[in-house]
Amino acid sequence: MRFLDPTKIAEVAAKFMELSSPCRLCPRKCMVDRISGQIGYCGAGSLPSHSGILQHFGEEPPLVGIGGAGTIFFTHCNMQCVYCQNFQISRGECGEFVTVEELANEMLKLQLFGASNIEPVSPAHQMHLFLEALSIAARKGLDLPVVYNSSGYDSLEALKLLRGIVHVYLPDLKYADSRMSAKYSDCEDYVEVARPAIREMYDQVGDLELDSNGRAVRGLIIRHLMLPNDISGTVETMYWIRDNLSSTVAISLMAQYSPIYEAWKFPELNRRVRASEYNKVVDLCWDIGLENVFVQELESQDLCIPDFRNEKPFSWD
Secondary structure (H helix, E strand, O other), rough: OOOHHHHHHHHHHHHHHHHHEEEEOOOOOOOOOOOOOOOOOOOOOOOOEEEEEEOOOOOHHHHHHHOEEEEEEOOOOOOOOOOOOOHHHOOHHHHOEEHHHHHHHHHHHHHHOOOOOOEEEOOOHHHHHHHHHHHHHOOOOOOOOOEEEEOOOOOOHHHOOOOOOOOOEEEEEEOHHHHHHHHOOOOOOOOHHHHHHHHHHHHHHHOOEEEOOOOOEEEEEEEEEHHHHHHHOHHHHHHHHHHOOOOOOEEEEOOOOOOOOOOHHHOOOOHOOHHHHHHHHHHHHHHHOOOEEEOOOHHHOOOHHOOOOOOOOOOOO
């Protein structure tokens, strides 16, 4: 059975193109004419722009598989996190424009070199272009699972169109309190948007499924980055996942926070997460019955900081 149906992808790409002008691709609904080159909140233009397309070995093990995740690091973002570890690309400092045909060819190269999937990173604002490229690549023989790696700040209208196109959803669930998201990510309705979005993702793909090689081929993995002083509302988020989705949902509990970019401006963010804080939440997950939790070593706080000015932005790739 094929993962990708080029005809269906092309049909959905056309619907996303309609969403792009006036732009309703993400919950901000800037209503700018993206096709003609107008730029909205995210800063993206009329062509796909990325800061790296590579086989990435730093994702969760089921996404890495044997050949690494086939990541496409799109530039720009519909959020403005003051602590963003990818600020070089989310703010558009690093990146290059490509045509959709060139993007399609890059996907085919990822498959040729053994990537486990195609993983667009922060793709919401460029999904119309990604899907157009995906349909071209699928017609030329691309057949890998699609992993949708997002901030969780996603439009329900857009997500519903992706049913049957995305195989694995990999959203963040950053906050439990939108007052925190407003202060640190310029996003006043994050919780109100992200929680229904993640429910929709779970409804589409369910729990994580692996093939015989341990590669993720379907399902949801929720990432949660712990922030110091519980700004992220971690305990509340763990209970919400259990009570509103399932105790079997895969969760990636991330310890890699480091006070980079503009985090130094906020004293409450200007330190790393302590081992005692992280271990307490790991214990909580087991205590409340969460069954599938990926945990990180605290050493990842140094290893996970990329530099997209380099050909290989991550130390392990």
